[in-house]
Amino acid sequence: MQIDLRTVSIQPQRNAFDHLVRRFGDKPASRYQEGSYDIQAAENLHYRPTWDPDQQLYDAGITRIAMRDWYALKDPRQFYYSTYTLTRARQQDTTEANFAFVESRGLADRLAPELREAVLRLLVPLRHAAWGANQNNTFVCGYGFGTAFTQPCMYHAMDNLGIAQYLSRLGMMLGDVEALDAGKAAWLDGPAWQPLRRYVEDCMVVRDPFELFVAQNAALDGLLYPLVYARIVDDELSARGASAVAMLTQFMAEWFDETRKWVDAVLKTAAAESDHNREVLQGWMAHWSDRAAAALVPVVELVLGVDADEAVAVQIAAFKARIHKTGISF
Amino acid sequence: MDMKATKKKLGMKERYRVLTRDLGWEPGYQSKEAIFPYVRYEGIKVHDWDKWEDPFRLTMDAYWKYQAEKERKFYAIIDAHAQNNGHLNLTDARYLSALKIFLQAISPGEYAAHKGFARIGREFPGVGTQVACQMQAIDEIRHAQTQIHAMSNYNRYYDGFHAFADARDRIWYTSVARSFFDDAMSAGPFEFMIAIGFSFEYVLTNLLFVPFMSGAAYNGDMATVTFGFSAQSDEARHMTLGLECIKFMLEQDPDNLPIVQGWIDKWFWRGFRVLGLVSTMMDYMLPKRVMSWREAWEIYGVENGGALFRDLARYGIRPPKGWDDAEQAIDHMSHQFMLGLYQWSFGTAFHSWIPSDDDMAWLSAKYPDTFDRHYRPRWAHIKKLKAAGTPFKNYGLARLCQCCQLPCVFTEPGDPTLTCHRETVYKGEKYQFCSDGCKDIFEHEPEKYIQAWLPMPALFSELGGDVAAWMDWVNLRDGADNGDYDGSRDQKHFDEWRGLATSNL
Ligand SMILES: [Fe+2]
Ligand SMILES: [Fe+2]
Numbered sequence: 001m002q003i004d005l006r007t008v009s010i011q012p013q014r015n016a017f018d019h020l021v022r023r024f025g026d027k028p029a030s031r032y033q034e035g036s037y038d039i040q041a042a043e044n045l046h047y048r049p050t051w052d053p054d055q056q057l058y059d060a061g062i063t064r065i066a067m068r069d070w071y072a073l074k075d076p077r078q079f080y081y082s083t084y085t086l087t088r089a090r091q092q093d094t095t096e097a098n099f100a101f102v103e104s105r106g107l108a109d110r111l112a113p114e115l116r117e118a119v120l121r122l123l124v125p126l127r128h129a130a131w132g133a134n135q136n137n138t139f140v141c142g143y144g145f146g147t148a149f150t151q152p153c154m155y156h157a158m159d160n161l162g163i164a165q166y167l168s169r170l171g172m173m174l175g176d177v178e179a180l181d182a183g184k185a186a187w188l189d190g191p192a193w194q195p196l197r198r199y200v201e202d203c204m205v206v207r208d209p210f211e212l213f214v215a216q217n218a219a220l221d222g223l224l225y226p227l228v229y230a231r232i233v234d235d236e237l238s239a240r241g242a243s244a245v246a247m248l249t250q251f252m253a254e255w256f257d258e259t260r261k262w263v264d265a266v267l268k269t270a271a272a273e274s275d276h277n278r279e280v281l282q283g284w285m286a287h288w289s290d291r292a293a294a295a296l297v298p299v300v301e302l303v304l305g306v307d308a309d310e311a312v313a314v315q316i317a318a319f320k321a322r323i324h325k326t327g328i329s330f
Numbered sequence: 331m332d333m334k335a336t337k338k339k340l341g342m343k344e345r346y347r348v349l350t351r352d353l354g355w356e357p358g359y360q361s362k363e364a365i366f367p368y369v370r371y372e373g374i375k376v377h378d379w380d381k382w383e384d385p386f387r388l389t390m391d392a393y394w395k396y397q398a399e400k401e402r403k404f405y406a407i408i409d410a411h412a413q414n415n416g417h418l419n420l421t422d423a424r425y426l427s428a429l430k431i432f433l434q435a436i437s438p439g440e441y442a443a444h445k446g447f448a449r450i451g452r453e454f455p456g457v458g459t460q461v462a463c464q465m466q467a468i469d470e471i472r473h474a475q476t477q478i479h480a481m482s483n484y485n486r487y488y489d490g491f492h493a494f495a496d497a498r499d500r501i502w503y504t505s506v507a508r509s510f511f512d513d514a515m516s517a518g519p520f521e522f523m524i525a526i527g528f529s530f531e532y533v534l535t536n537l538l539f540v541p542f543m544s545g546a547a548y549n550g551d552m553a554t555v556t557f558g559f560s561a562q563s564d565e566a567r568h569m570t571l572g573l574e575c576i577k578f579m580l581e582q583d584p585d586n587l588p589i590v591q592g593w594i595d596k597w598f599w600r601g602f603r604v605l606g607l608v609s610t611m612m613d614y615m616l617p618k619r620v621m622s623w624r625e626a627w628e629i630y631g632v633e634n635g636g637a638l639f640r641d642l643a644r645y646g647i648r649p650p651k652g653w654d655d656a657e658q659a660i661d662h663m664s665h666q667f668m669l670g671l672y673q674w675s676f677g678t679a680f681h682s683w684i685p686s687d688d689d690m691a692w693l694s695a696k697y698p699d700t701f702d703r704h705y706r707p708r709w710a711h712i713k714k715l716k717a718a719g720t721p722f723k724n725y726g727l728a729r730l731c732q733c734c735q736l737p738c739v740f741t742e743p744g745d746p747t748l749t750c751h752r753e754t755v756y757k758g759e760k761y762q763f764c765s766d767g768c769k770d771i772f773e774h775e776p777e778k779y780i781q782a783w784l785p786m787p788a789l790f791s792e793l794g795g796d797v798a799a800w801m802d803w804v805n806l807r808d809g810a811d812n813g814d815y816d817g818s819r820d821q822k823h824f825d826e827w828r829g830l831a832t833s834n835l
């Protein structure tokens with residue numbers, strides 16, 4: 001039924017849902033707030049999981065990090081489903097245009113063979129690492145506590161899958177399906193990739209969601225993305241004539257710049273919560289970033305050769321400086 | 331070498347395989363048992379995850395693009411709806427009771443589905459299965475959010491919406507839906523898939539969403555129509571996932587059949603009980619009705635469900651055990667439930683009311699065998715009490731079913747004059763049930779169901795039966811959120827605002 005309504009001004013009875021008024025005061029709430037705060041069941045959970053009766057259905061106790069309020073871990077991007085998807089759809093338009101540009105100009109075909117080889121050798125096996133990241137972020141979303149913390153992990157997991165798919169397309173564009181097969185063989189058996197694969201598989205058995213967040217999103221990706229996409233693709237390979245490749249990985253570079261702000265905000269809030277948290281985070285960060293750095297050296301060597309150690313060392317220093325700002329020193 | 335000339339064109343299926351399944355690998359540094367620890371204990375045998383057929387082939391680039399288009403449209407419409415006082419287009423504010431129940435009981439289920447699919451999107455060892463589950467996980471948080479956003483504007487003007495997060499965890503009738511989703515999430519990954527992916531999405535979703543969305547359309551609720559419409563293509567994917575999953579389990583090993591059949595029996599009955607709320611909405615809460623619950627059941631239950639189970643018969647699956655009991659309950663459940671809601675309306679964060687003479691004429695036409703005989707006399711009695719100034723209120727303790735958590739208000743299959751009660755004793759404790767279906771479910775997993783949090787006994791043990799204290803605890807505003815629609819604030823406001831908006835002065 002559509003009736004003709006005159007424009008009238010009527011008095012709203014309230015500004016927002018009660019749980020949001022309790023948190024933010026009696027004023028209209030944002031869509032991020034409505035879609036994020038207190039929407040996970042909090043009380044009177046009915047049954048213990050049959051898959052692990054020691055846990056509750058939503059259990060803040062399965063991580064060593066303790067928060068009085070898990071909703072303090074808010075996302076500075078204020079992503080909820082809509083803003084997340086709109087942002088990625090825009091980036092996808094750009095990426096699609098970049099792929100089309102490289103394709104239509106035949107830029108990939110004009111790469112010198114040894115350069116093409118280097119690109120494939122480095123980037124194609126990383127599609128498996130991105131899949132590992134997807135697994136780990138899906139885990140953090142599934143088992144982490146509180147929507148503010150877990151919802152961005154689902155978005156992050158889908159991003160990880162998207163990146164794995166962009167890398168696969170890049171591989172096919174430069175070297176057909178054979179390049180993917182070769183990349184997978186290297187991931188499984190190539191000596192350069194084994195420390196990284198071990199790192200990823202070891203993460204897949206970590207069942208503390210916050211530790212996994214640190215190991216994957218801070219320690220590993222915090223070193224891998226700047227090394228691979230900034231230092232190697234944007235600097236080294238572009239200088240050698242492969243700037244077309246940088247167009248194909250523009251998404252990854254921008255994505256890292258955007259998402260690290262979220263990762264840092266989460267770390268900073270958790271560390272500021274208590275000395276206990278800070279100590280736990282320091283321990284994890286030291287452990288996993290050491291391992292990540294060691295795992296990345298042979299990968300970086302694939303392109304930078306003898307310069308790999310130095311490149312990794314420079315990045316470790318930058319990473320430490322970044323993480324120190326969150327209140328975590330290691 | 332001209333790369334272009336040699337490049338292979340991959341078919342859709344092969345291309346999708348390369349972009350998803352081929353990303354995974356056999357682990358070498360950790361065992362599969364350690365990486366996927368929950369995939370064996372339910373007894374389902376899977377020999378080859380590669381036999382999984384992708385139910386839809388959506389890569390992330392396409393996902394972002396399609397979903398963003400839908401999001402843009404959705405928010406444009408609900409923004410306009412809020413700006414133009416779209417709520418005054420409703421047939422009547424009584425209609426909002428259905429939405430209030432939805433926000434308190436069903437939207438939290440969307441969130442639970444999100445969480446559950448994230449978990450199984452990690453726990454299943456096959457990449458194809460994982461990706462499909464992950465996409466459902468992100469879709470389901472979308473549904474929770476679009477529903478909250480669509481109803482946010484109603485909350486600004488009407489009672490009963492404001493405390494949905496408190497109601498979700500504390501009020502009595504939401505535990506029907508909450509216990510359903512908690513039950514599924516506390517089960518293993520395969521049972522979760524049957525519970526939500528198959529029974530809920532495939533068998534029951536049409537009974538929930540189609541009547542609900544048409545009810546919204548008939549009653550001028552553009553906000554709800556919009557979120558329903560926008561979720562439709564997501565739901566189509568979820569349904570194909572549920573069906574693929576059940577076929578996959580049945581094809582992998584003959585030993586899976588009895589386990590799957592047991593879950594189908596259980597989750598059909600669990601779901602059917604949750605739908606009791608929908609039956610009431612359709613028969614009583616829509617000022618302008620779409621079809622009766624009986625008619626919806628004929629189309630979406632009997633016809634669609636019948637076709638589905640005929641299709642699954644080749645795997646040895648038979649229709650769910652409770653099907654015949656369900657069929658017998660169809661002509662009674664909405665009346666029994668609305669009578670219950672009316673007498674306990676002091677404790678609901680939505681309004682109920684006595685059906686008008688027109689309503690009753692419609693009900694007797696739609697339920698010729700049951701309404702006039704069994705339910706009209708009870709409404710007539712309640713109406714008389716109200717006219718005499720002594721409205722019928724039941725402050726007594728409703729006996730809740732230990733399994734489905736509905737009050738035991740349903741009658742015996744075959745005898746609509748006799749209320750159905752079942753009991754069982756487990757470890758010296760007595761437990762009550764509304765039906766054979768619920769009792770069977772309990773007896774199959776007593777250790778699970780004895781843990782159920784039952785809101786009514788909790789009220790009496792923790793708050794000593796103090797109704798006012800209970801209302802504070804569940805955040806129910808007495809005299810505003812609850813009780814009869816007739817004389818409510820919602821009624822007064824709606825009539826006044828609509829008068830303003832439609833008068834020529
Ligand atoms: Fe949904
Ligand atoms: Fe769904």
Ligand SMILES: [Zn+2]
Nearest residue numbers: 731734764768
């Ligand atoms: Zn029951």
